[in-house]
Amino acid sequence: MKTSVSAEVVVLLAGLLFALGIVGVIIRKNIVFMLLSVEIMLNASGLAFVAAGSRWGQPDGQVMFVFILAMAAAEVSIGLALILQIYHQHKSLDIDNLKEMNG
Amino acid sequence: MLMDKYLWLIPALPLGGFFILALIGKNMSRTWVATVGAGSICLSALVTFVVGGAFLSGMPENTVYTQTLWTWFEVGEFSAKITLSLDVLSLVFVFVITFIGALIHIYSTAFMEADRDYARFFASMNLFVFSMLVLVLADNLLLMYLGWEGVGLCSYLLIGFWYEQPTNGNAARKAFTVTRIGDAAMAIGLFMVFQQAGTLVVSDIGANASVIWQPNSATVTITALLLLAGGLGKSAQLPLQTWLPDAMAGPSPVSALIHAATMVTAGVYLVARMHTIFALSETARLVVAIIGAATLLLAGLTALTQYDIKRVLAYSTISQIGYMFLALGVGAWTAAVFHFMIHAFFKALLFLAAGAIIESLHHEHNMFKMGGLKDKMPVVFWTFLAGAISLAAVPLISAGFYSKDQILWYSWSADGGSPVLWAVALAGALITATYTTRMMILTFWGESHTHIGHLPGKRMTVPLVVLAVFSVFAGFIELPHNFGHFTLFSDFLHPVLPETAMQENIPSEWLFQLLAALATLGGIFLGYYYYYQQPARIASLRQNGLLVRLYRFWFSGWAFDALYDRMLVRPFVFIARINKSDITDKLYTGISGMTGEMYKLLSRTQSGSLRWYIMGLVVGAILILGIQIML
Secondary structure (H helix, E strand, O other), X not given: OOOOOOHHHHHHHHHHHXXXXXXXXXXXXXXXXXXXXXXHHHHHHHHHHHHHHHHHOOOHHHHHHHHHHHHHHHHHHHXXXXXXXXXXXXXXXXXXXXXXXXX | OOHHHHOOHHHHHHHHHHHHHHHHHHHOOHHHHHXXXXXXXXXXXXXXXXXXXXXXXXXXXXXOEEEEEEEEEEEOOEEEEEEEEEOHHHHHHHHHHHHHHHHXXXXXXXXXXXXXXXXXXXXXXXXXXXXXXXXXXEOEHHHHHHHHHHHHHHHHHHHOOOOOOHXXXXXXXXXXXHHHHHHHHHHHHHHHHHHHHOOOEHHHHHHHHHHHOOOXXXXXXXXXXXXXXXXXXXXXXXXXXXXXXXXXXXXXXXXXXXXXXXXXXXXXHHHHHXXXXXXXXXXXXXXXXXXXXXXXXXXXXXXXXXXXXXXXXXXXXHHHHHHHHHHHHOOOHHHHHHHHHHHHHHHHHHHHHHHHHHHHOOOOOEHHHOOOOOXXXXXXXXXHHHHHHHHHXXXXXXXXXXXXXXXXXXXXXEOOOOHHHHHHHHHHHHHHHHHHHHHHHHHHOOOOOOOOOOOOOHHHHHXXXXXXXXXXXXXXXXXXXXOOOOEHHHHHHOOOOOOOOEOOOOOOHHHHHHHHHHHHHHXXXXXXXXXXXXXXXXXXXXXXXXXXXXXXXXXXXXXXXXXXXXXXXXXXXXXXXXXXXXXXXXXXXXXXHHHHHHHHHHHOOOOOOHHHHHHHHHHHHHHHHXXXXXX
């Protein structure tokens, strides 16, 4: 199947998604949403890999994407576990309330 | 004869004694402390007799015993070895150190009996004997310097032995600091010797001295004078003599061993040992002679005015060492060493006897409060008298006469001698006899002023008697050339020390001996007249304002302490005071203050806010990417 979408457009989309993710991490107060935004950034980079792989006809891009998926799964499980612990201890998920490690 | 392999035992025994006493001395009984402390030195003296006997019987073939124990360190081509070498000169010193040291240790076992730091005393004394033996047995100047510093340390420890009195601590610090000035000069002298000769081994320097140095060149003079400065510090000669009178704060056996018989003559040993260097520089020898002459006169006049018996003896020690330096300066090497040996006998005796008197009179040092001890302490009186006639050099019957007469004779007739030096030495002999008589009369005659406690026991009187015998008879091993001509001692030393070069056309030696005898008898008469026959005359002399001022000036030791206080101590204290908050310290406090400020600044970025951290990351990434794109 031949698509007419060029690699540049896909990378641009990936960049957009990545920027969205970063903005999400920075402006969100809730840790769960920050984790979600991190996932978006991961997927954006995965998309960029796939686009590059198809542009040069190499399998490496897709291989990297599989790695990223596996890593994202692990990261989410650990991240969620940490979030649960934080909620247990502080009864809050607001990142602005969790400033104990200052100075 | 393979006795030389036991040479190492001579210093090793005192060192062993020191280690035992220093490590477990506190838990030992007094008897054991005394046994170890005095026993080690007695054994060492015994080994000295055995090794010395073997050495003398094997003399003609082999004039030096050397024993290399191990290599201390090697740097490049230079290797410092722990090597002991025994020749006739060091044998004389080793004999005096171990023999007199053993007697003084035996005396100390009784003298220090009541002291609670019995073990510490003997540990320090043993360490001293060890260091002194290293000093005289060392075959290279570096090892000698080790012993040199070791005796300085022990002197400091023992002057400040009764450290609870602040004045004793001050005296110890003064001795340490003043001798350190000489030692620093000596260290520079050693560097110069090494730079020019490439070696510090004494025998190599001696053999090649005339090749290495031009006679009378500036370098050899400077080297000799730097070495001399070290000797002046240790031997309490002008201008570094101020520490010795204060050093009398230590126990009397310490004064006898360290500050009269052995350590203070280290300077004499050094100059005699390095005589090859001094022989090459006329200026240096002249300086030695002048310093010796000036010191003997100055210290003699000071001794006339003191009332503390130990201070009289201290100044007379300075004065007698001045005679030795005078002899060294005019080139009468053997005469200096001979006077050293005789002086060690009678001065150790005088100090020990003075210690016995002070102890019996409940720590009374003032001679004017003694008096009348002649009949109450007969043993001390007779032994003290033997030492005193030797110090005063009473003609014919005392050892001191033979050694001092030789110096007087050479101070005119030897190559470096001159009538002026002789006149000063003769005046010194008169003064010596006067203050010795004054000391004898004030202490032993007249009315008793202080109640006498317990009399000294056997362990104190036996060393006194032995030393008294030597003080009287040791002089007979070297009789003047004109009667007897019995020169055992100088013949004995000639393998190491050269013959004294003489001037030509000098008056007869008889004349000199007559004048020396007259000076001594005149001095004794002066002392007898003013202090025994006509004591009222002293009071009338006190009326004279000029004499009183002179008396005060002499009493203060020619105001040297005040001079040094003005010249050195006060400027130093002044600088120290204005620089209380150390100027160089500002740099370091500045650095630490700046670091603190930067830490505060940076720690504010550690806000704990995760979102700020990410912001920082993003901005940083954008910046780096931006820079990369721009470039």
